[in-house]
Amino acid sequence: MGSRRGAGSTLIGRGWVATACALVAGVAALPALAAGTGKPEPWQIAMQEPVTPIAHELHGFHTELMWIITAITLFVLALLVICVVRFNEKANPTPSKTSHNTAIEIAWTIVPVLILVVIAIPSFRLLRNQLIIPKADLTIKTTGHAWYWEYEYPADQGGGFKFDANMIEEKDLKPGQLRLLATDNDVVVPVNKIVRVQVTSADVIHSFAMPSFGLKMDAVPGRLNETWFKAEREGTYHGQCSELCGQRHAFMPITIRVVSEQAYAAWLTEAKTKFASTDDGSRRLADAR
Numbered sequence: 001m002g003s004r005r006g007a008g009s010t011l012i013g014r015g016w017v018a019t020a021c022a023l024v025a026g027v028a029a030l031p032a033l034a035a036g037t038g039k040p041e042p043w044q045i046a047m048q049e050p051v052t053p054i055a056h057e058l059h060g061f062h063t064e065l066m067w068i069i070t071a072i073t074l075f076v077l078a079l080l081v082i083c084v085v086r087f088n089e090k091a092n093p094t095p096s097k098t099s100h101n102t103a104i105e106i107a108w109t110i111v112p113v114l115i116l117v118v119i120a121i122p123s124f125r126l127l128r129n130q131l132i133i134p135k136a137d138l139t140i141k142t143t144g145h146a147w148y149w150e151y152e153y154p155a156d157q158g159g160g161f162k163f164d165a166n167m168i169e170e171k172d173l174k175p176g177q178l179r180l181l182a183t184d185n186d187v188v189v190p191v192n193k194i195v196r197v198q199v200t201s202a203d204v205i206h207s208f209a210m211p212s213f214g215l216k217m218d219a220v221p222g223r224l225n226e227t228w229f230k231a232e233r234e235g236t237y238h239g240q241c242s243e244l245c246g247q248r249h250a251f252m253p254i255t256i257r258v259v260s261e262q263a264y265a266a267w268l269t270e271a272k273t274k275f276a277s278t279d280d281g282s283r284r285l286a287d288a289r
């Protein structure tokens with residue numbers, strides 16, 4: 001009897017190890033399924049490729065949590081399997097009447113607390129890095145509207161213009177432009193520069209989000225929120241409004257083009273003639289008086 005049970009547990013033990021290995025391999029393979037940079041991919045499982053320091057940190061934290069979650073899940077699964085196999089009515093006809101075990105109770109209180117502390121340290125570090133904005137090279141203000149984003153480049157930083165970015169309807173898409181993600185006007189920023197983004201809204205609550213940058217900030221009417229990013233790679237990055245804001249919530253994409261410093265300077269010159277000036281004439285009127 002004893003030997004038969006022993007053989008059974010070895011078999012279960014082997015299946016278990018195989019399952020655990022498969023799960024761990026699956027988790028380890030997740031980064032391989034990461035989407036292309038700056039946009040989602042069909043069948044994407046993992047997050048979009050990170051291109052800012054915050055996004056890298058965010059991904060590291062995510063991977064760390066994934067291992068902790070996997071270990072906890074496998075541990076709980078192991079306990080369940082042991083209970084089912086060893087303590088079912090047939091295998092264990094006279095159950096133990098134990099109701100307390102001080103050592104175990106202390107352990108299962110302290111161990112989760114320690115796990116939470118281990119999680120809290122990188123979590124608070126990340127939060128701090130997101131919220132404390134380093135000295136910015138450039139500031140952009142964005143205002144959420146139902147249902148498009150408006151951008152303003154302040155005059156004291158070589159800007160002095162503002163423009164709206166509307167989604168390009170499917171029938172008007174040019175080759176290479178992404179459905180639901182392409183905008184008629186893109187935000188353009190220089191590569192490797194710290195960009196401070198001021199976020200607000202003109203009507204309801206929206207949320208300015210760019211997955212590849214690890215960036216998401218609520219746009220709240222009457223309040224000016226701030227966030228920042230430093231894109232390390234040139235390219236076109238797509239995001240969307242991420243706060244359910246109404247009927248056309250899904251149709252207010254965000255496109256940020258990260259370009260070289262020279263290309264940015266050229267774009268600024270062009271943008272100043274193309275877009276509306278933020279100077280509403282009040283200063284000139286005041287001067288005239």
Ligand SMILES: [Cu+2]
Pocket residue numbers: 144205206207241242243244245246249252
């Ligand atoms: Cu919105």
